[in-house]
Amino acid sequence: MREALIDQALERAPAAAARWGVWHRLTRSTPALLSLIFLVAIHALALLGPLVLPLDPYSTDPSAGLRPPTAAHLLGTDELGRDVLARLISGARVSLLVGAVAMGIAVVTGSALGAAAGYFGRSVDVWVMRVTDAMMALPTFFLILAVLAVFGGGPVAVMSVIGLTSWMQVARIVRGDFLRWRVSEFVEAAHAVGASHARIMWRHLLPQVVPSIIVTATFGVAFAILTESALSYLGLGIQAPTPSWGNMLQNAQQYLWSAPFLAVYPGVMILLTVLSYNFLGDGLRDALDPSLRNV
Amino acid sequence: MGLYIIRRLGHAVVVLLVVSVLTFTLVNVAPGGPAIMTTMQTTVEQREALRVHLGLNRPLYQRFGAWLWAVVRGDFGRSLNDGRPVIDEIGERLPPTFLLGGAALVGSIVVGIPVGLLSATHRYSGYDQVVTFLSFVGVSIPAFWFAIMLILLFSVQFRWLPSSGMATIGVPSSLPDHARHLLLPAVVLATVTLPQLVRYTRSSMLDVLSREYVRTARAKGLREHRVLYQHAFRNALIPVVTVLGILIPRLVGGAVITETIFGWPGMGQLAVASAVGRDYPLVMGITVVVAAVVVAANLGVDLAYGWIDPRIHYE
Numbered sequence: 001m002r003e004a005l006i007d008q009a010l011e012r013a014p015a016a017a018a019r020w021g022v023w024h025r026l027t028r029s030t031p032a033l034l035s036l037i038f039l040v041a042i043h044a045l046a047l048l049g050p051l052v053l054p055l056d057p058y059s060t061d062p063s064a065g066l067r068p069p070t071a072a073h074l075l076g077t078d079e080l081g082r083d084v085l086a087r088l089i090s091g092a093r094v095s096l097l098v099g100a101v102a103m104g105i106a107v108v109t110g111s112a113l114g115a116a117a118g119y120f121g122r123s124v125d126v127w128v129m130r131v132t133d134a135m136m137a138l139p140t141f142f143l144i145l146a147v148l149a150v151f152g153g154g155p156v157a158v159m160s161v162i163g164l165t166s167w168m169q170v171a172r173i174v175r176g177d178f179l180r181w182r183v184s185e186f187v188e189a190a191h192a193v194g195a196s197h198a199r200i201m202w203r204h205l206l207p208q209v210v211p212s213i214i215v216t217a218t219f220g221v222a223f224a225i226l227t228e229s230a231l232s233y234l235g236l237g238i239q240a241p242t243p244s245w246g247n248m249l250q251n252a253q254q255y256l257w258s259a260p261f262l263a264v265y266p267g268v269m270i271l272l273t274v275l276s277y278n279f280l281g282d283g284l285r286d287a288l289d290p291s292l293r294n295v
Numbered sequence: 296m297g298l299y300i301i302r303r304l305g306h307a308v309v310v311l312l313v314v315s316v317l318t319f320t321l322v323n324v325a326p327g328g329p330a331i332m333t334t335m336q337t338t339v340e341q342r343e344a345l346r347v348h349l350g351l352n353r354p355l356y357q358r359f360g361a362w363l364w365a366v367v368r369g370d371f372g373r374s375l376n377d378g379r380p381v382i383d384e385i386g387e388r389l390p391p392t393f394l395l396g397g398a399a400l401v402g403s404i405v406v407g408i409p410v411g412l413l414s415a416t417h418r419y420s421g422y423d424q425v426v427t428f429l430s431f432v433g434v435s436i437p438a439f440w441f442a443i444m445l446i447l448l449f450s451v452q453f454r455w456l457p458s459s460g461m462a463t464i465g466v467p468s469s470l471p472d473h474a475r476h477l478l479l480p481a482v483v484l485a486t487v488t489l490p491q492l493v494r495y496t497r498s499s500m501l502d503v504l505s506r507e508y509v510r511t512a513r514a515k516g517l518r519e520h521r522v523l524y525q526h527a528f529r530n531a532l533i534p535v536v537t538v539l540g541i542l543i544p545r546l547v548g549g550a551v552i553t554e555t556i557f558g559w560p561g562m563g564q565l566a567v568a569s570a571v572g573r574d575y576p577l578v579m580g581i582t583v584v585v586a587a588v589v590v591a592a593n594l595g596v597d598l599a600y601g602w603i604d605p606r607i608h609y610e
Contacts, residue, residue, distance in 0.1 A: 031428075134310040136541070137593050141548030142566055142585050143317070146578050149570035150321055226437055230552055233439045234567055249440060260447060267440030275435035282431075 025287035032283025035276035042273060046092040055083045057090040057243055068261070078248075078262055079255060088265055091243040096273070098159050098238070099225035105163025106224075107217050110170025111209075115201055117171070118178025129175070132168045140165040144227070148236040158237045162224050170216050177209045211288035218281035222274045229270050245270050303597060307590045314586040315366070319359050322575045371580035376572055381580035384565065389584075391461060392561035395553065396546050398477055399484035400539075407489050408535065411496025415531075416523060418501065426493060433490030438549055442483045442556040449479065459558035480557040487549035488542045495538045500531040533604045540596040544589050 027033045045052060059082065067077045075084040117128035147161045181187060182205070190200050231237030232246025240247055245266040252262035343352075351358075365372070371381035414426045450458035461476050462468055503509065504527055512522045551563035558564070562585060569577035 031431075130306075130309075131313075134313055137310060137544060137590055138314065139544045139547040139585050139589050141551055142582050143314075145551065145566055145570040146318060146321060146582050149573055149575075149578050222435065226435070229437050230439060233437075234552070234555060234571075236567075236570060246437075249437075249443070253443060256443065256447060257451065263440075263443050263447075267437060267444070270437045270440065271432070271435055274437070275431060278431055278435050 022287045026283050029283045029286065031279040032287075035279040035283070038272060038276045039280065042092060042269075042276075043096060045089055046096050049089045049093060053086055053089060055086040057082060057086040058241060059083075075265060076259075076261060078251065079259075084262065084265060087243040087248060088245075088269060091245045091248055091266065092269065092273075094155065094238055094242060094244040095225055095228060095246070095270070098155060098162070098228045098244070099221045101159045102162035102166070102224040102228070103217050103220040105160060106167040106220055107170055107213060109164065110167035111174050111206075111213065113167070114171035114174030114176075115178055115205070118175035119182060119197070119201055119205065121179070121182075125175070128171070132171050135165070136168045141227075141230075144231065145234075145236065148231065153231070153235075153237050153239045155238060155242075158228055158231060162227050166220060166223060166227075169220070170213060173212045173216055174209050177212060178205050181205055181208050215281055215285045215288060218277055218284055222277035222281065225270065225277070226274050229266075299601075300598065303594060307594055310590055311583070311587055315363060315583055316359070318579045318582045319362060320355075322579055323355060323358070366583065371583075372576040374569075374577045375574045376569075376577070381576050384577065385562070385580055385584050388560065388562045388565045389588075391559060392547075392550055392554070392563065395477065395480055395484060395559055395561060396550055398481040399549075400488060400542075400546060402481060403485045403488040403492050407492035408496050408532070411493040412500050412528065412531070414493065414497045415500035415504065423497075426497075430490035430493045433486050436486060438483055438486055438552045439556055441486060442479070442553065445479050445483065446556075459556075461560060480553050480559050483556075484546065484549050484553045487545050491538060491542060491545075492535070496531065496535055499534045500527065503527045503531040506530075533600075536596060536600050536603060540593050543592045543596070547585055547589055 027036070069076045075088070078084055078087065113128050113132070117125040144161050144165060148157060151157045178201075187200060187204055190204050195204075228237055228244065229246030229249070232244045233250045235247070235250060238244035238247055240251070248266040249263060252259070252266065255262055353361075362372075369382055371385070373380055374384060410426060414423045417423050446458045449456045456479055457463065457476050458479070461473065463472055463476075466472060509522060509527050512526045513519075517526075547563075550561060551566055553559065554561045554563035555567050562581060565577070566581050566585075568574075569581060
């Protein structure tokens with residue numbers, strides 16, 4: 001009870017006001033606002049897909065392959081006569097999901113390791129940070145290739161392997177903040193009223209780090225989408241016939257001369273989505289935590 | 296300083312050991328690992344003979360020990376694909392990758408640092424906004440798509456530059472010919488390093504410009520030119536060196552895609568081929584060698600940092 005009251009007094013009241021401030025600061029930046037609108041639109045399209053465009057991304061019609069845009073097929077057809085727009089939307093589903101889940105894995109892994117390192121310090125800190133530095137110094141893309149060579153592609157393998165090779169930034173940030181706040185008065189107060197380590201980490205320290213995690217995660221989603229598309233492009237990620245923006249590009253490369261537009265669309269989608277996530281991350285950084293500027 | 300180098304070397308060895316354990320375990324315990332050969336349609340005796348021949352009857356740690364001892368002596372085994380020693384295949388592929396990566400890195404430094412500095416000294420100007428926007432685009436553009444677009448434009452449309460390989464086949468090797476083949480891949484690979492370098496230089500310079508010693512330099516009446524290039528510029532470059540440590544692993548990763556698209560006969564292309572073909576000895580050899588190169592590069596960056604910045608003291 002006492003703890004709950006302290007929690008409320010410390011966190012609740014300023015939080016609501018701060019949230020409005022963040023929204024205001026975020027939407028004041030034009031690139032961030034445009035990015036947010038684009039991302040909402042593309043996510044909605046990916047979710048509602050079949051409702052918006054009732055065309056099957058898998059149904060083939062070899063007699064109508066590689067056609068330019070028509071009223072029936074707004075962006076034309078690919079080499080098997082499949083509707084390009086339907087495949088782009090279906091691919092959005094895969095690419096966005098892989099990006100989000102991979103980043104989720106990275107955030108959970110990085111936060112857990114960073115929190116343990118920053119909170120417990122000493123040898124835990126030394127070892128966790130040593131592993132983190134080692135991982136950061138590694139050409140992770142080669143590791144990813146090796147893992148996928150062994151386990152084969154597919155969404156689950158791709159999400160896991162991207163997530164487990166991109167948690168280092170989160171771990172460093174969480175560790176730094178835990179280290180800083182561990183010695184603060186509100187943590188001392190929590191100790192004094194008998195809160196457990198787990199409670200202090202979860203209720204008192206973690207909320208301090210959430211803004212930085214959100215910013216890092218936003219940049220991380222951009223990186224994960226880019227990595228997934230590269231892997232699928234190389235034929236080691238999402239496998240055909242499931243469309244992803246990356247493997248659509250791989251396909252399109254064979255028809256560069258006869259149907260160059262096939263290679264343009266998926267690339268533009270990747271570029272716009274990744275760019276939007278990066279602009280949003282930048283806007284969020286300015287809005288949530290001005291102290292991180294220019295880092 | 297001597298002690299620091301020794302500790303740092305020890306650290307590098309530990310990292311490489313971790314990579315070796317990871318790769319070896321991955322390849323050996325995974326479904327489809329070397330054990331798959333022993334389940335082919337063979338008699339029990341044949342299978343047993345094969346297992347003994349490949350050493351698969353020994354426990355994992357013994358096999359790892361034997362593999363590691365061989366690796367230390369430079370023996371990575373033979374490629375499953377063509378039976379050639381893995382070390383020879385890698386040896387052939389390293390120089391082209393160094394050439395490509397070096398060109399991209401040097402180009403990024405030569406272009407990126409001045410662009411970033413100007414961006415900082417003209418903060419919020421139209422130029423700064425364009426540079427910032429372009430660096431965001433550079434970070435976000437998928438390298439393989441950018442490559443395809445460049446090929447469409449410069450090789451297919453204008454026919455100015457070759458779209459693949461290191462040299463024109465059937466023509467005597469010449470420097471201009473190599474340079475023409477290098478240009479597009481190097482530009483694509485530079486999208487990994489250039490935008491980061493521009494952004495980092497810009498923010499480092501902005502940080503330095505807000506320091507007291509810059510204000511002092513201005514207060515005592517130095518010309519702006521001198522303040523910027525004698526006082527601020529040199530100090531702003533020091534942290535830029537550290538970003539190279541982060542960029543080198545990414546550069547190596549970017550080389551995989553660039554080399555595959557442009558048919559550049561380097562490590563990246565070999566890595567994709569070995570991964571697609573499940574050539575395990577080659578996969579393991581490449582991962583370890585690439586990790587060693589990157590760790591060595593990072594060691595160099597760390598030591599250079601201490602040499603450039605006299606404020607750093609090694610305990």
